[in-house]
Structure formats: C-alpha cells, structure tokens
Amino acid sequence: MGRTPCCEKVGLKRGRWTAEEDAILSDYIQAHGEGSWRSLPKNAGLMRCGKSCRLRWINYLRSDLRRGNISKEEENIIAYLHASIGNRWSQIAAHLPGRTDNEVKNYWNSHLSRKIIPSRRPSNPPNITILPNVNKRKGRTSRSAMKINKTYRQSTIPNPKVAAPQEQHTTKQTNVDPCATSYEDEMLSFINILEPEMLTMDGGSIGSVANEPAASVINEGKDGVKAVSELVEVGGTSSSNADSFDVWNDWDFDVEDCVLGLGGEEDDTMLSWPWESTTIDDDDFLGVDAWFQS
DNA sequence: AAAGAGTTCAACCGCTCCCGA
DNA sequence: GTCGGGAGCGGTTGAACTCTT
Numbered sequence: 001m002g003r004t005p006c007c008e009k010v011g012l013k014r015g016r017w018t019a020e021e022d023a024i025l026s027d028y029i030q031a032h033g034e035g036s037w038r039s040l041p042k043n044a045g046l047m048r049c050g051k052s053c054r055l056r057w058i059n060y061l062r063s064d065l066r067r068g069n070i071s072k073e074e075e076n077i078i079a080y081l082h083a084s085i086g087n088r089w090s091q092i093a094a095h096l097p098g099r100t101d102n103e104v105k106n107y108w109n110s111h112l113s114r115k116i117i118p119s120r121r122p123s124n125p126p127n128i129t130i131l132p133n134v135n136k137r138k139g140r141t142s143r144s145a146m147k148i149n150k151t152y153r154q155s156t157i158p159n160p161k162v163a164a165p166q167e168q169h170t171t172k173q174t175n176v177d178p179c180a181t182s183y184e185d186e187m188l189s190f191i192n193i194l195e196p197e198m199l200t201m202d203g204g205s206i207g208s209v210a211n212e213p214a215a216s217v218i219n220e221g222k223d224g225v226k227a228v229s230e231l232v233e234v235g236g237t238s239s240s241n242a243d244s245f246d247v248w249n250d251w252d253f254d255v256e257d258c259v260l261g262l263g264g265e266e267d268d269t270m271l272s273w274p275w276e277s278t279t280i281d282d283d284d285f286l287g288v289d290a291w292f293q294s
Numbered sequence: 295a296a297a298g299a300g301t302t303c304a305a306c307c308g309c310t311c312c313c314g315a
Numbered sequence: 316g317t318c319g320g321g322a323g324c325g326g327t328t329g330a331a332c333t334c335t336t
Contacts, residue, residue: 016304016330038321054322055305090324105325106303 013047017056021046025053026061059100066098070107078104079112 013021028044034057036043037050046053059065070078074096081092089101089108096104 014306036321049306051307051322052305058323059304087325101324102304110302 011047012049012052014052017048017060021048022056022061025057029057029061055102059102064098065100066096070099070103070111074099075107075112078108082108082112 017025024044024046028040028046032043037054039050040046040053041048041050044053048056077095078092081095085091087105089105093099093101093104
C-alpha cells in the first residue's frame with residue numbers, strides 16, 4: 001500500500017496557468033490566506049493539484065515578488081552563496097528579497113553555472129583531500145539519520161558521528177587594509193548576509209586531520225574585521241601548512257573555492273584546509289577579483 | 295523568410311521534513 | 316514509537332521564445 005497521492009490526478013488540469021485561474025487563486029488566497037494547499041483547489045474551484053497551486057502562488061502570484069532582471073548585485077550574492085552552500089536554492093533565495101528559489105535556480109542554471117564553473121577550476125588542480133562532511137546536510141536527511149540526530153540533540157551525550165565542536169578561532173587581523181578594496185567590501189558584505197550557523201561550522205577530529213579544524217571558519221578579530229580561514233586542505237593531510245599554502249597559491253585563489261570549505265558540495269564531502277593563516281591578504285583578493293571580473 | 299539549434303523559465307515530479315494523532 | 320498528511324525542496328522537463336545560419 002503506497003502513500004496517498006497529494007491529489008487525485010485524474011481530471012486535473014496541467015500546464016500553463018490561465019489569467020482566469022490566476023485570478024481565482026489570488027482571490028481565494030487573499031480571502032482565506034495561504035496554507036491548506038491540499039484542500040485549496042477544491043474550495044477555490046480550481047481543477048489543479050494543490051502543489052501546483054502552491055507553486056503558482058509562491059513563484060508567480062505573490063505580491064511581494066520582485067520582477068525583472070537579476071541585478072549584478074543579486075548575481076554576486078547568488079554566486080557567493082552557491083559557492084558556499086551549494087544548490088540550496090531556498091536558502092539562497094531567502095537572501096534575495098522578492099526572488100524565489102525557482103527563479104534563483106533557473107538563473108543559476110541558465111546564466112551563472114556557465115559563467116563561473118568553466119573558468120574557475122584550475123587546469124591542473126592540486127591534490128585535494130576530500131574529507132567526510134560531518135556538518136553540512138546535503139539534501140534531505142534520511143529518516144534514520146534524523147532519528148539519530150534528534151536523539152543526540154535531546155541528550156547530553158555527544159553524537160559520535162558528529163565531530164565535537166571546537167572553539168571558534170579568534171583572529172588578530174593584521175593583513176586586511178581597513179580602507180578595504182571593493183572586493184573586500186563585497187566579501188565582507190557577503191559574510192554579513194550569511195546566517196550565523198553557516199559562519200560557525202564545527203571543527204573536530206575528522207579522518208587524518210584530527211584536532212585540526214575541519215571546516216572553514218569565518219573569524220572575527222577583536223577589531224571586528226572578519227576573515228575566512230581553514231579553507232581547503234591542499235596537498236594531502238601530511239603536507240605542512242606552508243606547503244598547502246604554496247600549492248593553493250598555484251591556483252588563482254578564487255572565492256568560490258575559498259568559501260567552498262564552508263559546506264562542501266559533492267557527495268557529502270567537505271574540503272577542509274588546516275591553513276594556519278587566518279587572514280586573506282591583498283594578493284588573495286587580487287586573484288579573487290580577477291576571477292570575479294572574468 | 296524559414297528552419298534548426300540553443301536558451302529560458304514555468305511547471306511538474308519525487309523525495310524528504312515536520313508535526314500531530 | 317509509529318504512522319500519515321501537509322508542506323517544502325531540489326532536480327528535471329518541455330513549451331515558448333530567441334538566435335543563428
């Protein structure tokens with residue numbers, strides 16, 4: 001016995017919405033409010049699936065939607081956030097007032113993915129150790145995992161599958177010019193729009209980099225200047241931090257890779273970089289700037 | 295001008311999350 | 316603790332539109 005379908009599909013209309021249907025849906029929601037999508041079509045007199053109604057309202061009919069082209073600023077935010085958190089379109093859209101996840105997703109797929117990805121990868125990538133991602137949720141958590149997480153959340157026993165949180169690094173910022181470059185301003189504004197939980201990824205013992213922070217951390221120095229550190233482990237876990245930095249510098253430092261360590265993006269993995277330097281210096285920004293302008 | 299190729303984006307689909315019974 | 320329903324999310328599809336030849 002399978003689960004009940006969200007609606008009886010027989011006899012339901014599909015495809016493009018007509019102006020008349022839009023009007024019916026808008027009127028109904030204005031009168032009764034959002035929600036109860038399952039029963040809405042029946043109550044409103046629409047021959048549509050509840051999910052279809054919800055989608056139409058959220059992506060098209062809502063009055064707070066922002067119409068028109070994605071601005072350069074919005075594009076930058078999408079690029080930054082996608083680099084950081086991957087295809088979590090609803091989270092990205094949440095930072096763009098009036099934009100929907102569908103719109104962001106479409107914009108990424110049709111514009112940004114082509115614009116960014118082909119140019120951002122080095123032709124000869126260094127040896128990157130891919131570590132298990134214990135912090136970031138990729139897609140949906142399985143029911144079993146949810147159950148386990150819930151159990152540990154509600155108890156004082158640490159979940160052995162999740163690395164113990166480490167104290168967040170505090171950086172005495174010395175390299176960043178207070179008269180920041182435009183890119184630095186962009187970077188900091190990007191950092192500011194990230195949600196707090198995204199900024200404080202837990203570190204911990206993962207694989208062969210035990211006792212090293214396992215994820216990138218946005219550090220805030222006493223002077224209030226923030227920097228991204230602990231980015232991506234380069235050159236294998238055995239190489240020194242200095243080696244790692246050199247290898248990294250062979251690439252053009254690029255912001256997408258820079259923030260990649262915040263969450264990782266492939267196959268539940270996370271890239272981490274136990275790089276002791278916790279600042280981004282001017283040279284780094286030059287590389288990022290070049291990438292971003294390309 | 296027409297046809298084919300490429301692009302865009304609204305809508306659909308399947309899966310998972312969340313929560314109440 | 317389990318089950319089921321409502322809702323949300325991300326991937327995919329395909330019609331409509333635009334560009335190129």
